[in-house]
Amino acid sequence: MTKSISLIQFLIEAKRAERITGELSLLIEVVARACKRISVATGKGALGGVLGNAGSDNVQGEAQKKLDVISNEILLEANAWGGHLAACASEEMEDPQPIPDAYPKGHHLLLFDPLDGSSNIDVNVSVGTIFSVLRCPDGVTEATTADFLQPGTEQVAAGYVVYGPSTLLVLTFGHGVSEFTLDREIGSFILTKRDITIPADTGEFAINMSNQRHWEAPMQRYVGELLAGTEGPRGRDFNMRWVASMVADVHRIITRGGVFFYPLDAKITGKGATGKLRLMYEANPMAFIVEQAGGAATTGRERIMEIRPTGLHQRVPVFLGSKNEVEIATRYHLEADGTRG
Ligand code: AFP
Numbered sequence: 001m002t003k004s005i006s007l008i009q010f011l012i013e014a015k016r017a018e019r020i021t022g023e024l025s026l027l028i029e030v031v032a033r034a035c036k037r038i039s040v041a042t043g044k045g046a047l048g049g050v051l052g053n054a055g056s057d058n059v060q061g062e063a064q065k066k067l068d069v070i071s072n073e074i075l076l077e078a079n080a081w082g083g084h085l086a087a088c089a090s091e092e093m094e095d096p097q098p099i100p101d102a103y104p105k106g107h108h109l110l111l112f113d114p115l116d117g118s119s120n121i122d123v124n125v126s127v128g129t130i131f132s133v134l135r136c137p138d139g140v141t142e143a144t145t146a147d148f149l150q151p152g153t154e155q156v157a158a159g160y161v162v163y164g165p166s167t168l169l170v171l172t173f174g175h176g177v178s179e180f181t182l183d184r185e186i187g188s189f190i191l192t193k194r195d196i197t198i199p200a201d202t203g204e205f206a207i208n209m210s211n212q213r214h215w216e217a218p219m220q221r222y223v224g225e226l227l228a229g230t231e232g233p234r235g236r237d238f239n240m241r242w243v244a245s246m247v248a249d250v251h252r253i254i255t256r257g258g259v260f261f262y263p264l265d266a267k268i269t270g271k272g273a274t275g276k277l278r279l280m281y282e283a284n285p286m287a288f289i290v291e292q293a294g295g296a297a298t299t300g301r302e303r304i305m306e307i308r309p310t311g312l313h314q315r316v317p318v319f320l321g322s323k324n325e326v327e328i329a330t331r332y333h334l335e336a337d338g339t340r341g
Contacts (some may be wrong), residue, residue, distance in 0.1 A: 178195075215265050226238040
């Protein structure tokens, strides 16, 4: 029988091989433990009284679901006392949350979207948690927003947990991508895939087609060519999937390839926004994972991980997944802008 490897064993071995520090290992273990609690809460559904709106809005002015609030609290509480963090930032909170004075402080900054795709929770469709880890700048004792505003290339770890038919953790700390499945009977994440790679070519794309008429011309051109299938310039058919939980859509790409787009559109710019998805809580961690799996991640114009953030809740367009498709869609945008011949 093949011996199973738990997340703890995987982290201990990574620490022994000096790929991660003891503090980062603890941080990941704590986040994974918190996500097990979120998995239990999402799994209870109506029986746990956790469905529906919380009756409050988050910092983005979006109605919070009860599970958004519960998941945020679980992650904050779990990460407060271990001594591994200098501060946390959450998509659900305007400002970073300092570590309470009663506890020791660590050298890392943790950012998370506690329950991504939460509008799917009431219809029992997969949702997830996304997280990103940065080093706190040297000499900083009270981390502020400015300390979090580091480009995605500075991430030391990123991951997501999908709460679906099974609960899965997908993790990178810059040495490839691994997947762990939660064994609910023993309560441990067990390694189920390592060295995950996204094929460079794909026949599957994910986009919210209802926004088509609002897209910019290069996006219209790119998706138009995919839709034209065998009769169009690409000469082959493409399939489309859209879960509307980024975690589930990205996980499909991690599993069998594909591309995901949330482009800029006139509806978004009309509201004075710069994108739909959040750079620090969604785009950067997913870009890190996708690049580590051999894929690509851009805004349609630049590499996501090279963006110098200007705000904790900054939004960006997102193109990610199979490298060759991301490159074609990005090239169309740059050609239209006249920045590429
Ligand atoms: P919610 O967390 O509000 O459900 O938003 C989910 C999300 O940020 C991301 O996970 C999806 O990819 C995207 O929004 C779905 O957007 P549409 O509502 O346009 O389908």
